[in-house]
Amino acid sequence: xxxxxxxxxxxxxxxxxxxxxxxxxxxxxxxxxxxxxxxxxxxxxxxxxxxxxxxxxxxxxxxxxxxxxxxxxxxxxxxxxxxxxxxxxxxxxxxxxxxxxxxxxxxxxxxxxxxxxxxxxxxxxxxxxxxxxxxxxxxxxxxxxxxxxxxxxxxxxxxxxxxxxxxxxxxxxxxxxxxxxxxxxxxxxxxxxxxxxxxxxxxxxxxxxxxxxxxxxxxxxxxxxxxxxxxxxxxxxxxxxxxxxxxxxxxxxxxxxxxxxxxxxxxxxxxxxxxxxxxxxxxxxxxxxxxxxxxxxxxxxxx
Amino acid sequence: xxxxxxxxxxxxxxxxxxxxxxxxxxxxxxxxxxxxxxxxxxxxxxxxxxxxxxxxxxxxxxxxxxxxxxxxxxxxxxxxxxxxxxxxxxxxxxxxxxxxxxxxxxxxxxxxxxxxxxxxxxxxxxxxxxxxxxxxxxxxxxxxxxxxxxxxxxxxxxxxxxxxxxxxxxxxxxxxxxxxxxxxxxxxxxxxxxxxxxxxxxxxxxxxxxxxxxxxxxxxxxxxxxxxxxxxxxxxxxxxxxxxxxxxxxxxxxxxxxxxxxxxxxxxxxxxxxxxxxxxxxxxxxxxxxxxxxxxxxxxxxxxxxxxxxxxxxxxxxxxxxxxxxxxxxxxxxxxxxxxxxx
Numbered sequence: 166x167x168x169x170x171x172x173x174x175x176x177x178x179x180x181x182x183x184x185x186x187x188x189x190x191x192x193x194x195x196x197x198x199x200x201x202x203x204x205x206x207x208x209x210x211x212x213x214x215x216x217x218x219x220x221x222x223x224x225x226x227x228x229x230x231x232x233x234x235x236x237x238x239x240x241x242x243x244x245x246x247x248x249x250x251x252x253x254x255x256x257x258x259x260x261x262x263x264x265x266x267x268x269x270x271x272x273x274x275x276x277x278x279x280x281x282x283x284x285x286x287x288x289x290x291x292x293x294x295x296x297x298x299x300x301x302x303x304x305x306x307x308x309x310x311x312x313x314x315x316x317x318x319x320x321x322x323x324x325x326x327x328x329x330x331x332x333x334x335x336x337x338x339x340x341x342x343x344x345x346x347x348x349x350x351x352x353x354x355x356x357x358x359x360x361x362x363x364x365x366x367x368x369x370x371x372x373x374x375x376x377x378x379x380x381x382x383x384x385x386x387x388x389x390x391x392x393x394x395x396x397x398x399x400x401x402x403x404x405x406x407x408x409x410x411x412x413x414x415x416x417x418x419x420x421x422x423x424x425x426x427x428x429x430x431x432x433x434x435x436x437x438x439x440x441x442x443x444x445x446x447x448x449x450x451x452x453x454x455x456x457x458x459x460x461x462x463x464x465x466x467x468x
Numbered sequence: 469x470x471x472x473x474x475x476x477x478x479x480x481x482x483x484x485x486x487x488x489x490x491x492x493x494x495x496x497x498x499x500x501x502x503x504x505x506x507x508x509x510x511x512x513x514x515x516x517x518x519x520x521x522x523x524x525x526x527x528x529x530x531x532x533x534x535x536x537x538x539x540x541x542x543x544x545x546x547x548x549x550x551x552x553x554x555x556x557x558x559x560x561x562x563x564x565x566x567x568x569x570x571x572x573x574x575x576x577x578x579x580x581x582x583x584x585x586x587x588x589x590x591x592x593x594x595x596x597x598x599x600x601x602x603x604x605x606x607x608x609x610x611x612x613x614x615x616x617x618x619x620x621x622x623x624x625x626x627x628x629x630x631x632x633x634x635x636x637x638x639x640x641x642x643x644x645x646x647x648x649x650x651x652x653x654x655x656x657x658x659x660x661x662x663x664x665x666x667x668x669x670x671x672x673x674x675x676x677x678x679x680x681x682x683x684x685x686x687x688x689x690x691x692x693x694x695x696x697x698x699x700x701x702x703x704x705x706x707x708x709x710x711x712x713x714x715x716x717x718x719x720x721x722x723x724x725x726x727x728x729x730x731x732x733x734x735x736x737x738x739x740x741x742x743x744x745x746x747x748x749x750x751x752x753x754x755x756x757x758x759x760x761x762x763x764x765x766x767x768x769x770x771x772x773x774x775x776x777x778x779x780x781x782x783x784x785x786x787x788x789x790x791x792x793x794x795x796x797x798x799x800x801x802x803x804x805x806x807x808x809x810x811x
Contacts, residue, residue: 173610174697174700174701174704176701176704177700177704177710178704178709178710180710184710191605192605192618195621195622196621198678199621199625199678199682201640202636202637202639202640203636205639205640205646206636206639221649221652221653223639223645223646223649225646264528265528266529268525268526268529269526271522272522272523272526273522275522278518279518279519279522280519280523281522284526284530287530287534287538288530288533291533291537293789294541294789295785295788296536296538296539296541296543296544297544297778297781297784297785298761298764298765298777298781299543299546299764299768299774300541300542300546300781301536301540302768303540303543303546306553319536322532323533328529352521353521353522353525354521378627382628382630382632383629384629384630384631384743385742385743388746389769400629400631400632403629403631403635404631407635408634408638439632439635439639442629442631443628446628447624447627450623450624450627451620454620454623
């Protein structure tokens with residue numbers, strides 16, 4: 166953890182009461198500003214119709230609990246499908262990205278290996294310019310990837326920044342172990358999987374998270390490349406039914422099973438969609454959080 | 469879309485690739501000498517035999533970059549054409565710089581340029597200092613558990629998608645949102661800032677701060693941890709109070725990082741983000757919210773004029789490239805590593 170002092174050093178004066186109050190109030194305010202919207206959204210999604218009606222909108226004070234909104238969402242309608250699409254794209258995409266990134270990072274990590282300089286240069290050059298939305302769209306279209314889930318994966322599969330971070334990490338590992346393995350006749354694949362990767366769990370977790378979050382949150386790729394709205398990932402559904410507020414009851418968000426029966430209020434369903442988009446990210450990231458500083462800073466400093 | 473903000477904290481910028489010292493050719497290998505004899509340098513065949521596995525490993529990533537980065541970059545040639553999808557790149561007529569002329573004569577393009585620069589300036593003035601202040605504040609929290617909790621909270625929104633962030637803002641601050649709801653119940657008029665063009669800059673800057681200010685503290689927290697604690701001690705012994713220590717030790721300690729990030733930000737000024745503006749264009753109107761990227765999108769994929777979009781994209785890319793090169797040059801001048809290193 167990055168901090169200067171574990172305890173207050175002897176020479177540091179204890180701040181006066183006003184300072185302490187101001188500081189604590191500021192910290193509390195910051196935390197509230199981040200957490201409050203999430204709290205309200207989660208609470209509303211879990212509130213029964215009566216509570217939503219009574220509040221006249223979003224629910225701030227809990228009044229009963231109901232999972233009706235989630236039951237509606239996961240009864241096989243648009244949202245169920247979108248969640249499956251997003252999950253699939255995220256899992257496959259992260260696997261593809263991590264594999265390509267780890268392999269290339271390792272392949273470029275040995276000083277003096279053949280052609281590693283021009284290859285690395287080709288990777289780094291991508292920092293300087295983006296290909297542009299239109300030519301990329303035309304390419305994806307020419308490759309026949311419009312309305313294919315691969316269009317959500319392949320164009321963003323390799324992130325040069327992540328590759329460079331990973332490579333820097335590999336280069337900082339002690340070289341003696343892999344050198345001796347090489348002397349013993351181990352192939353590069355063996356060295357990578359048996360020696361290097363077990364020492365790189367932290368950085369792999371962080372970069373995997375970055376990729377996964379990228380895929381889960383990907384929105385504009387889908388706007389461009391997915392015309393068929395039965396293939397929409399969750400973010401597009403979120404936009405259409407929540408941000409743009411398209412009426413849910415009139416659409417097929419809920420599965421046929423629950424249509425006609427008492428369903429959750431519109432607002433609760435909308436907020437439940439928000440929660441579904443939110444939850445995976447919120448739950449996965451604390452697991453790798455302790456590695457953030459390491460992963461990010463190594464990339465930034467060591468090069 | 470090569471979404472550069474998708475990576476880990478692009479603002480960090482400084483991966484300083486290009487290889488460090490350790491990357492230089494090992495000293496024991498002799499400098500490539502005039503190729504008169506066989507020399508010590510292994511032949512190409514020998515090196516291939518030695519390194520083919522490594523080369524094979526780089527293939528998937530290099531292939532993906534070649535197809536989805538380099539190939540479409542070449543595809544920018546349609547900026548010099550009157551491209552239509554049926555004739556393809558080879559069959560479409562070449563029109564020289566006509567597309568550029570049309571673009572520069574289009575007031576909507578200049579509106580988008582103006583909006584982009586305004587947003588970038590506002591970001592620089594109102595967003596940039598906040599992670600610094602927040603990092604100093606977080607760093608002053610003594611209890612490790614409390615600090616970890618606070619860090620977890622403020623990092624979190626970075627991982628939310630823009631759709632989610634915009635939606636949350638709407639739900640809280642929008643005309644039908646939480647605050648409006650409370651105002652209405654107390655007999656006041658609802659809040660209209662989520663659709664008021666005059667409030668646009670305020671709203672989008674707040675969104676950026678909410679989403680990314682916490683994440684932006686990481687690099688500053690690392691820099692703070694690198695400051696020598698003895699400096700604080702001697703300053704305190706000499707009678708410097710808290711604020712003077714921040715002013716004379718903390719801020720100078722952060723100076724290199726601040727300068728570097730500032731320069732990189734300037735080099736990246738045309739990339740103000742995309743989805744955020746795309747999502748709110750309807751609510752605020754294109755007059756204030758059209759930035760270069762949304763302009764390109766609406767030029768092309770809505771009107772079907774691919775060359776018009778490509779020419780705007782190419783113009784943006786070229787200016788961006790020049791800005792990045794200048795920014796790096798400046799960083800090097802000041803003795804910092806830019807996004808790439810001096811060779």
